[in-house]
Amino acid sequence: MIQDDREKIFGKIRSGLRGYQKFTFDRSSKSPLKTTLAKNFGTQFEKFKKELAILGGEAVVLNGHSSISQFLLSHIQGSAFIYDETESQFEAVISKIKKSREVKFSSDFENNYDKREVAIFDAAISTCATCSAETGTIVIENQMRLPAALATKLFIIAEPGDLIPSLDELFTDEFRNFKGSNLFLITGPSRTADIEKELVTGVHGPKEVYVIFFQP
Amino acid sequence: MELESKHFKSLYKEQIKNQQLRSNLSKATLQAVDKRAESFEEVDFSFLRDEAKKIKQESITHLNEFLSQFEDMAQKNGCKIFYAQTPEKANAYILDAALKHGVRTIVKSKSMVTEEMELVPFLTRNGIDTVETDLGEYIVQLANEKPSHITTPAIHKSRKEIAELFHEKIGSDLNTDPKFLTTEARRVLREKFLSADMGISGANFLIAETGDVVIVENEGNARLSTSAVKVHVVVTGIEKVIPQFSDLRIFMRLLARSSTGQKLTSYVSLIRGPRAKEEKDGPQEVHIVLLDNGRSGLLGTEYQDVLHCIRCGACLNVCPVYRNIGGHAYGSVYPGPIGSLVTPLYYGEKNAPDLPFASSLCGNCTEVCPVGIDIHHHLLALRQEITSSKKSSLEKFLFRNYRKTMLRPGRYKMMGKAARLLSKTGLLRILMKSWTNERDLPEFPSISFRELFKSGRLD
Incomplete structure (x- = not known):
């Protein structure tokens, strides 16, 4: 077993900082945003939609289960992976998709499933923990990690109550205690500008990202 | 350890003659500068910088306490922590972990600390196929080169050069379209993700309060490198710790804007530990390797605030010297103004005696630094140290x-x-x-x- 250098490093840190004045920061609650968004869904949705569109994503508000399933079916060509939570919340939507597309659910996979089994989906459909209008960001909590990262298209079905105005409301006590081993923030499709600064979407993750706000 | 940065004078003379390089750099860095300025329109940069500086100041002046708190929390979350004073020790630990798990392929996402350690060549020499998965890093790995920019590793290469490289190394058609080239990389690397057993990533921040590892990226490769594997190894410097989860509201708004001119990167992963019992995927083990490698030597010195750096690369993009000579001329993992500071400070002035002089002292670097490091004045102070240490010179x-x-x-x-x-x-x-x-x-x-x-x- 390789012995680590913890004590040596801490010794160096203590000796370096000996006699050095410690600084304690009195955190400000002021937002760095120049303007704050009105606390109504319409304004926040418009901002979210605009930010996501800049990145190449799309946000829509749909009113009924049938319009959601219609939207999904018109965008999904191949098979779809559906997170269990989505199925339980949007049963009517999912049952329509099941009729004409091959679908799999989280519950279809055992622990230690073969990665290749989830690399084949055209789409992943999920709910989310929250969405931030400031940056067009979707936050996913406590779900299987790979399907949403490997699918070509990602669909998020959210409810108006999921939308928050800014990152100020995200990095709070509520989300500090997130469920599961990780919290994942998605802001548009996977992208790169590594070749001559030319923007290309769909490097390793989804090439297309859609957010559907369901308003009953 | 002898560094190439010792030979800066001969390196930059070679690079400055390369018109193609200068044209690539100029185009890319000027575009980055414009995008950065645009991205700060909605937020108060001065306020953000002031807050970020204070948070970093608190983190560094209480480093032993926050590091210890992070260690406790991460261990409670199920992570294994390893402290290494030197790259050799860190490399040995990672190799040992890989061998214990019978790892044959490793997928790696971008990390400057692993460049410091020369981890990829080390693992490759030891028989483990280690693949860089960030597109820019993948390009420089195929070309057997080193990154020339902190956040845009292949900034020195034109699309034509990349197309020729892909044609030669992975058998792609000779097509210079970046979309085509990116799709080719996706095809090859997807297979690597699916066959890899171990993933290595860096960390942008370590949160003391929660034990979280925060990784920001745009491509999705870090997400896959940390999820589609049995073992995830995080390799980072001891200075990356910040006190609180809520501090991310400041850093998330600063990092992407300063780096790529985005309001937020496409992906941010907050990793709290290995997969929980009820989770079906994610790594079964998470190791966090914390490297010192000269960092602790800066504590208590006038250069202590250099440890505030969040590796955004903004200072490179605005630097007239970097724009003309490129990253390879510096002969260091860290190029540009911040590299001209970090290299002599981490590795000793003898290893980089000329780097503090690789600056016009225009102050652009200090102006854009999101954590308020007084880069050009530090460079001036280092110059003074170097010059006064010379016993006699013609210049004197x-x-x-x-x-x-x-x-x-x-x-x-x-x-x-x-x-x-x-x-x-x-x-x-x-x-x-x-x-x-x-x-x-x-x-x-x-x-x-x-x-x-x-x-x-x-x-």
Whole structure:
């Protein structure tokens, strides 16, 4: 077993900082945003939609289960992976998709499933923990990690109550205690500008990202 | 450890001749500067910078406490922590972990610390196929080169060069379209993700309060490198710890804007530990390797705030020197203004005696630094240290005499005559050859101002 250098490093840190004045920061609650968004869904949705569109994503508000399933079916060509939570919340939507597309659910996979089994989906459909209008960001909590990262298209079905105005409301006590081993923030499709600064979407993750706000 | 940065003078002379490189860099960095400025329109940059600086100041002046708190929390979350003073020790630990798990393929996302450690060549020498998965890093790995920018590793390469590289190394068609080239990389690397057993990533922040590892990225490769594997190894510097989860509201708004001109990167992963019992995927083990490698030596010195750096690369994009010579000229993992500081400070001035001079001292770097590091004044202070440590030099002799000349009118007159004569005969240029290699020597007028005034030929 390789012995680590913890004590040596801490010794160096203590000796370096000996006699050095410690600084304690009195955190400000002021937002760095120049303007704050009105606390109504319409304004926040418009901002979210605009930010996501800049990145190449799309946000829509749909009113009924049938319009959601219609939207999904018109965008999904191949098979779809559906997170269990989505199925339980949007049963009517999912049952329509099941009729004409091959679908799999989280519950279809055992622990230690073969990665290749989830690399084949055209789409992943999920709910989310929250969405931030400031940056067009979707936050996913406590779900299987790979399907949403490997699918070509990602669909998020959210409810108006999921939308928050800014990152100020995200990095709070509520989300500090997130469920599961990780919290994942998605802001548009996977992208790169590594070749001559030319923007290309769909490097390793989804090439297309859609957010559907369901308003009953 | 001897670094290439020792040979900066010969390296930059080679690079500056490369017109293609200068054109690539100019286009890319100027675009980045514009995007950065645009991205800060909605937020108060001064406020953010001030807050970020204070958070970092708190983190670093309490480093032992926050590091210890992070360690406790991460261990409670199920992570294994390893402290390494040197790259050798960190490399040995990672190799050991890989061998214990019978790892044959490793997928790696971007991490400057692993560049410091030369981890990829080390693992490859030890028989483990280790693949860089960030597109830029993948390109430089295929080209057997080193990254030339902190956030845009292949900034020095044109699309034509990349197309030729892909054609030669992975059998792609000779197509220069970045979309095509990216799709080719996706095809090859997807297979690597699916076959890899171990993933290695860096960390942008470590949160003491929760034990979270925060990784920001745009491509999705870090997400896959940390999820589609049995073992995830995080490799990072000890200075990356920040006190609170809520501090991310400041850093998330600063990092992407400063780095790529985005409001937020496409992906941010907050990793709290290995997969929980009820989770179906994610790594079964998470190791966090915390490297010192010279960092603790900065504590308590006037350069302590260099440890605040969040590796955004903004200072590179605005630097006129970097824009003309590129990252490879610095001979260091960390190029540009911040590299000219970090390299001599981490590895000793002897390893990078010329890097603090690789700056015009225009102050652009300090102006854009999101954590308020006074980069150009630190460079000036380092220059002073280096210069004063030299026992005797021609420069010192000349400046001493210059001072005397400027103080005595008779001597000034005599020296002026001598300089004009030497200039006329061409001898001055020969005598000052080493000075004029890097600077212009103005032509001396044939008569002095005093003579001109006396002759009455002045209007």
